[in-house]
Amino acid sequence: MRRVIRKVFVSKVFERKVVLVTGACAGIGRALAQRFAQAGARLVLLDLDQAALDSLAQHLRDHHNVEVLALRCDVAEAAVVEAAVALAVEQFGGIDLLINNAGITHRSRFADTDLAVFQRIMQVNYFGALHCTRAALPSLLARRGQIVVLSSLSGFAPMLDRSAYNASKHALHGLFETLRLELAGSGVNVMLVCPGFTATDIRKKALVGDGSVTAQPIPFVGKVNAPQDTAEAIYRAAVRRKRLLIHSNVNWLARLLARLSPRLFERWLVPRLSGVVRR
Template identity: 40%
Template sequence: MQRFGRIDALVNCAGRSTRGKVADTTPEQFRDLMELNFIGLVRCTRAALPHLLARRGHLVNIGSLASKSAARWVGAYPATKFAVAAYSQQLRLELGPQGLHVLLVCPGPLARRDQRLHPLEGLEDVPPRARGPGAGVKVRQIDPARLSAAILRACQQRRAELVVPAKARWLFAISQLWPELGDWLVRRFT
């Protein structure tokens, strides 16, 4: 605000993923991850909201494929990203009529130089492939530059959601209509 005098867009893109079985995730681990992945996003949004509303601006919340479909071996992560999805929808419903554009971005794993693995300590029951980016999901890693361009286009079109890869929408639809089949597909592709 001090430098440009206005806020046209806010991109909430911070967080971290975890590995482990959800049943083994402690309440403290849930709270810590929720604080980082969701409550931090809420705080930033609330700080920028008056400015975004004044400009009929864009709020971009970076979720994950896990915002729409929980995967195995990622502990509390999907719960935090489902919260991001619900919050985004609520803001869209409540503040969309006042001109706020809310975009939920649900990307798969991003290609990056740092291909570090989550430590295996305490994860003996988690398959080794689940330690890498995307927790072993069988989806091609996404080029960050291409994702950025797609986000910009989605903002220009004032879209509600951007799912990358787009074919993941089929899984989300199937899971809503036929949860047992959706679960089978998630097990098969993770």
């Protein structure tokens, strides 16, 4: 009986709630949009590709009978984000859950990486989440809502040739762990999500040192999670209003090694996780 009650509870938590997802058209973002649509949420989808947004929005309306507002938005642009959030609040009355999912990566050594690459990755990964959170915070406070931030295992342990990406994820932890403390008692929950390797297109669109898109996608290493599995884990963690979700294909022994013997971890495991062979 308890299992039935719990299942019903999980399925109803986000019914008619307003969920805003950035980077919504592909990978984990798309899977999250579909999962929250299944839960009956009203969706605000932000992405750069308007045609893909329109297609996804129609798919969600047709298959899940939900309300969807799909807006082209570069999260790196504060004024554009503010306008998109204002439109969402005007149409739906507020925002209950903000999912900062938009992100990009690169693969290049620090010494070979143009300053513009560092700036662009921080603009999207860090400032994008900051802009969205600042714009949505008044509504989240009024509705005692929730902020979910897609970080990475690189927020705990670095990957080779990803200095800008790693830095952006560390910055997210610093920002949102501080924000969590400042929001204590407000009713707003902040959850950091650290997925392992997931089958998304981010690796195919990775930048290289000069800012162009890689011609050789970053290889997967070991077991790879499906975006749908990651989205399901995030959904269930959001229902429970968790503070941290590590959904990783890198087992707990590797994470323990990173903390107890960082030198051995860096020498032995980091190159393998990064898909890099050093000679």
